[in-house]
Amino acid sequence: MGRVVLFDLSSQDPERAAEFYSNVFGWKVGESNWGYYPVTTGDDDKPGIHGGISKGPQDFPHGTRIQIAVDDIEDSIRKSVEAGAQIVRDKMEFDEFYLAYLVDPVGNGIGLIEYK
Incomplete structure (x- = not known):
């Protein structure tokens, strides 16, 4: 979940x-x-x-975006796109996590985060 x-x-x-x-x-x-x-x-x-x-x-000058922790960011990106989301920033790597930004099918900005 x-x-x-x-x-x-x-x-x-x-x-x-x-x-x-x-x-x-x-x-x-x-x-x-x-x-x-x-x-x-x-x-x-x-x-x-x-x-x-x-x-x-x-691409997101003002607003609030939630970050959702996932076990497999690539799988979550794929499922999100299949369900109608759009990728704003594909998987990025940081020291302790991977992060991606998407827009859900109704226009809400979300982040997916996978901790290493």
Whole structure:
């Protein structure tokens, strides 16, 4: 079962967005890593997820995208496309995970993440 593990807030002014969420909701915003500011939204002993804020790319300049953990990213991409999704960014490799961005059949942005 794919579980939502993170959220991404895309903004053309990520520093301003980070300041807003930090001031209003008390989120802890970490240092930028590849232009991505990790966000801690609360204590791990309570329900909720963490996420991040980054400058939105041209294909997703503003909005929220969920990250869904999968066991096999290539299989999940294939199944997603067969079910009507479109690939925005195919499988990318990072130090600790693989990541892909898609748009579901009704236009919602999603990320698929496979931890190594």
